[in-house]
Amino acid sequence: MQLQNDLILRAAKGEQVERVPVWLMRQAGRVLPEYRAVRAKTKNFIEFVKSPELAAEVTVQPVDILGVDAAIIFSDILVIPEAMGLPYQMIETKGPWFENTIQTKQDIEKLNVCDGSELKYVTDAISLTKKELNNRVPLIGFCGAPFTILAYMIEGSGSKTFSKAKKFLYTQPQLAHALLEKITASSINYLKAQVAAGANLIQIFDSWAGVLSPQQYSEFSLHYISAICDAITEVPKIVFAKDAHYALPDIAKTKCNVIGLDWTMDAEQAKNTIAGKKTLQGNADPCLLYADYETIKIETEKMLDKFGKQNYIANLGHGLYPDLEKEKVKHFVRVIKNYKY
Amino acid sequence: MQLQNDLILRAAKGEQVERVPVWLMRQAGRVLPEYRAVRAKTKNFIEFVKSPELAAEVTVQPVDILGVDAAIIFSDILVIPEAMGLPYQMIETKGPWFENTIQTKQDIEKLNVCDGSELKYVTDAISLTKKELNNRVPLIGFCGAPFTILAYMIEGSGSKTFSKAKKFLYTQPQLAHALLEKITASSINYLKAQVAAGANLIQIFDSWAGVLSPQQYSEFSLHYISAICDAITEVPKIVFAKDAHYALPDIAKTKCNVIGLDWTMDAEQAKNTIAGKKTLQGNADPCLLYADYETIKIETEKMLDKFGKQNYIANLGHGLYPDLEKEKVKHFVRVIKNYKY
Numbered sequence: 024m025q026l027q028n029d030l031i032l033r034a035a036k037g038e039q040v041e042r043v044p045v046w047l048m049r050q051a052g053r054v055l056p057e058y059r060a061v062r063a064k065t066k067n068f069i070e071f072v073k074s075p076e077l078a079a080e081v082t083v084q085p086v087d088i089l090g091v092d093a094a095i096i097f098s099d100i101l102v103i104p105e106a107m108g109l110p111y112q113m114i115e116t117k118g119p120w121f122e123n124t125i126q127t128k129q130d131i132e133k134l135n136v137c138d139g140s141e142l143k144y145v146t147d148a149i150s151l152t153k154k155e156l157n158n159r160v161p162l163i164g165f166c167g168a169p170f171t172i173l174a175y176m177i178e179g180s181g182s183k184t185f186s187k188a189k190k191f192l193y194t195q196p197q198l199a200h201a202l203l204e205k206i207t208a209s210s211i212n213y214l215k216a217q218v219a220a221g222a223n224l225i226q227i228f229d230s231w232a233g234v235l236s237p238q239q240y241s242e243f244s245l246h247y248i249s250a251i252c253d254a255i256t257e258v259p260k261i262v263f264a265k266d267a268h269y270a271l272p273d274i275a276k277t278k279c280n281v282i283g284l285d286w287t288m289d290a291e292q293a294k295n296t297i298a299g300k301k302t303l304q305g306n307a308d309p310c311l312l313y314a315d316y317e318t319i320k321i322e323t324e325k326m327l328d329k330f331g332k333q334n335y336i337a338n339l340g341h342g343l344y345p346d347l348e349k350e351k352v353k354h355f356v357r358v359i360k361n362y363k364y
Numbered sequence: 365m366q367l368q369n370d371l372i373l374r375a376a377k378g379e380q381v382e383r384v385p386v387w388l389m390r391q392a393g394r395v396l397p398e399y400r401a402v403r404a405k406t407k408n409f410i411e412f413v414k415s416p417e418l419a420a421e422v423t424v425q426p427v428d429i430l431g432v433d434a435a436i437i438f439s440d441i442l443v444i445p446e447a448m449g450l451p452y453q454m455i456e457t458k459g460p461w462f463e464n465t466i467q468t469k470q471d472i473e474k475l476n477v478c479d480g481s482e483l484k485y486v487t488d489a490i491s492l493t494k495k496e497l498n499n500r501v502p503l504i505g506f507c508g509a510p511f512t513i514l515a516y517m518i519e520g521s522g523s524k525t526f527s528k529a530k531k532f533l534y535t536q537p538q539l540a541h542a543l544l545e546k547i548t549a550s551s552i553n554y555l556k557a558q559v560a561a562g563a564n565l566i567q568i569f570d571s572w573a574g575v576l577s578p579q580q581y582s583e584f585s586l587h588y589i590s591a592i593c594d595a596i597t598e599v600p601k602i603v604f605a606k607d608a609h610y611a612l613p614d615i616a617k618t619k620c621n622v623i624g625l626d627w628t629m630d631a632e633q634a635k636n637t638i639a640g641k642k643t644l645q646g647n648a649d650p651c652l653l654y655a656d657y658e659t660i661k662i663e664t665e666k667m668l669d670k671f672g673k674q675n676y677i678a679n680l681g682h683g684l685y686p687d688l689e690k691e692k693v694k695h696f697v698r699v700i701k702n703y704k705y
Contacts, residue, residue: 189649189651192651193651193659233628
């Protein structure tokens with residue numbers, strides 16, 4: 024059956040659209056009281072992620088409540104390390120924490136390459152979501168970029184500098200590549216399973232791209248993102264490498280369709296750099312949504328003007344913060360949908 | 365009396381040098397066992413900062429031990445909020461913490477504008493250091509950029525997003541400017557007192573520049589950095605705005621002499637942007653110093669080649685990490701000092 028609203032898919036493929044599509048990173052999240060009500064049904068975050076019915080429910084919420092043009096499956100990038108044999112906990116207010124981390128060749132050899140079946144709870148959630156959505160809007164699948172996943176597997180938690188992970192790249196480059204190969208193979212199988220279950224496009228989140236130097240980024244991150252983009256041929260691909268301002272020209276050389284920009288990036292400069300080869304996505308500062316309604320409108324319309332109507336998907340430059348007001352988030356979406364070019 | 369080694373001063377002013385000068389951010393710090401021995405003499409960090417004899421002792425250490433071409437006064441950017449009436453604690457492993465934060469107009473009105481005398485412990489430390497250095501190398505003074513100081517005063521601690529501080533900029537722009545004015549006036553008086561005590565050049569650290577959008581950066585940070593650069597006419601000024609890649613062309617328009625680059629910045633692109641108007645400083649990835657001696661040498665020489673011999677001060681792109689090996693830090697300095705262009 025045909026999607027009733029395929030604006031995001033057309034924008035991703037560089038086709039003409041009659042209006043700029045919009046979705047929001049972390050739209051299925053704590054900013055919605057409706058999400059928090061569902062979240063309260065499970066003891067911990069990982070149990071929540073592993074409940075396909077609940078995951079599907081919160082995935083659909085922002086489509087109904089915020090009016091966004093796509094759903095993104097509710098999950099976590101760290102399901103991949105877990106499926107590879109490295110479980111984690113999500114500690115409230117602190118973030119992810121791994122009891123075991125990767126340090127040696129043996130640690131890497133012990134890891135599985137996922138074939139996708141280990142993450143049936145995600146593909147089940149996707150199937151349920153597709154039923155619930157009933158072809159209203161596309162569904163976005165996702166994974167973490169291999170470097171970002173490696174960073175957590177070595178560091179064992181979030182970090183301001185990820186200096187342990189970077190030390191590993193500098194001191195054990197061969198082991199790093201062996202680990203990145205395994206993560207990449209797992210991620211490709213995982214994304215293919217998501218697509219088979221119904222994901223209409225996918226996003227690769229390189230959340231910690233910004234800790235790397237341009238040279239390390241090229242060797243240890245972009246190479247593997249590019250491999251994923253080569254392997255996933257069925258649906259359009261979005262690459263979002265936060266804080267990797269220097270990598271834009273090289274990301275534009277991969278087979279991705281869309282490049283996500285964080286809020287530090289200038290729209291016009293980015294458009295010049297990619298020279299019409301890709302669609303751009305982003306990039307309002309999430310903190311703009313703390314401002315009053317009028318300021319949100321003015322600044323959002325400036326952003327829309329700068330990016331232009333075609334080859335563009337409106338979004339934030341990072342995920343929604345949990346303490347933003349739902350009504351202001353709705354306002355942001357409305358301003359985008361009502362804008363007349 | 366003349367400085368025996370004025371390489372950094374000449375490089376900062378764009379004069380010819382016979383060799384590239386080098387110093388390291390956080391060179392007076394935990395990377396040196398000699399620092400840790402002095403640090404152990406006081407119960408807490410703030411007491412340490414307030415002890416001129418101890419501060420002078422650790423300031424001189426890296427000149428003797430690492431062979432760097434400048435000393436930088438051991439202190440903390442948060443002495444300014446404290447002197448303005450907002451004390452803080454330094455919690456080990458967690459970082460700075462303010463019991464009271466700035467939220468209202470009344471909070472801002474209650475703050476003092478420093479005349480510099482409140483920070484006599486810093487200017488005393490500078491005088492003692494100058495005696496100890498005995499004109500061997502220049503001494504660098506410093507302060508935080510007004511936005512970075514505001515960020516701590518509002519947030520009350522470090523933060524990944526500084527979303528409370530950014531919310532304040534979006535919701536209370538007039539109050540934000542009133543606060544920034546007071547911080548700027550205090551910082552100017554403080555820097556003038558440092559120069560009067562003997563500082564030969566100064567660095568402005570905008571450690572949290574990277575959380576702002578280009579538009580907010582221009583309005584709430586660069587404007588005040590520029591005011592400081594206008595006011596300090598006696599000595600050369602270095603501006604280091606971490607992660608503010610987009611601001612380089614505008615920083616080049618201020619009256620600073622040197623622009624510090626973090627390790628995500630490309631040397632050639634930066635040189636093109638500033639077009640010979642400023643000296644550049646930086647920008648090795650601190651994590652490079654985890655690598656083996658040969659890799660450190662190769663990568664450091666690549667950096668030196670890219671920046672070139674003139675209008676350049678070698679440094680890291682961020683501060684030294686505490687767990688780096690002292691011998692590798694010495695090696696890095698040696699490679700720079702021995703390099704033949």
